[in-house]
Amino acid sequence: MVLIERKVVDILHKADNFVDSQISPVLKEKMDYWLNPHFHGRKLLQKVLPLFFPHEVIPPDSDVFDKIAENIRRGRGTIICLTHFDKGEVPSLAGMFAERLDDGILASGVKVVIAAADHQRKAAILGCLGDLKIVWIVNEDTIRFEEEKRQKLERRQGLIFHWRKQKQGQRESKRKRLGMGLREFIIKAKEAVKDKNGGLIFLALQAGRRATLGEPVGTLSLLLKHMEKDEHDLDYDLLVIGSALRDQVWETIEKPGESKQVKTWKPVSTYIGRDGYNVGSLHLFRLGPIVSREELMAQLHGDLDKADQWAFGIIRQFGLVDEIYL
16 A cells, blocks of 8 residues: 555656646646736736837837846846937836836846936836836036026925024925935936946936927036946947837828828927927837947047047937937
8 A cells, every 4th residue: 555655746746747748847837927016016017108208219129228128137237228208208218118128137137327417306116116216316407497486485385494593494405306316216227337237328428308409518527437447257248229209190181082090209399398298199219339348449539528429429420319419
C-alpha cells in the first residue's frame, strides 16, 4: 500500500512539473503584469489619455521607441528633451509613450522622472496612476503666478490681508524661490540613469511654457553638468522632441448624390494664447535623432555648456517645430 502511494505521489509530481514547464512561463508573465499595481495605472493612461489628448508622431515608422525599449531592458537611461508651449503636452506625451512601449516595459520597474513647474500640480494625478516621479520646480512662471495670486488676494481681502501679513510675518523660509526643486530633479534624474531597470527623464528645454522657441536658457547644460560631475561610467541616450498643435476642423466632401463630413487637423496660426490644455486638439510630436552619450560628447567637444545650443540646433536643423514657433 505504501509503495502504491509513493508511485501515485511520484506520478503526480512529474505531472505537476510537466504542467509547470509548459504553462508557468506564460502564466508567470501574465501574473507579473496583473499583480503589478502601476501596470494597471499605465494601461489606464494608455487607453484614456489619447481620447482627450490625441497625438501623432512624425516620422510614424521611427525606430526611436524600439531603441528606448531596448535601453530600458539593458538598464540604460534615456533623456528626452522637449519644446513646451501648453499644459496638454504632458498628458499627450504620456499617452504616446504608454501606447508605444509594450506591456513588459509598462509592467517593469523603469524609473520615470519628469520636471514640472511647481504651480502645475494638477498633473500629480498622472504621477499617481503611472508611477511617475514628478519633481516640482519653481521657475519664472511659478514666481509670476504666485505674485498674481498674492495681488488678487490683496484686492479681495483688503485690510484683512495686510493684518494677516503682519501677524504671520511672511516667513522667508516658506516662500517659494526661483530654482527650488531643481536639486531634487537632478538627483532623481541621476538615479534613473544609473538604475538597473532603466530610466526615462523628461526635461522642457525652455524651462516653462513659451509661445515661441526663443533662445537657450541652459536647462540641459545644467542637468548634464551636475549628472556628469565625478561620474565616469554613465550610460544614456538623448532624444530631442519638438511639439506642435493642430486644431480639429470638419470638411464637407461632395460626391454625386451624397455629402460627407470628414474630420481633419489644421495647423494653428499662432501659439500665443494657446498655453492651456487644448483638450481635443492634436499634439504633434516630431522626433529628432536619438544619440548616445559618446556621440553627444563628441559633438559638444566635451563642452557641456553648449548642450542647449546643440539641442536648439537639432530643432532647427530637423524642423521639429512649426515655422511660426521659431
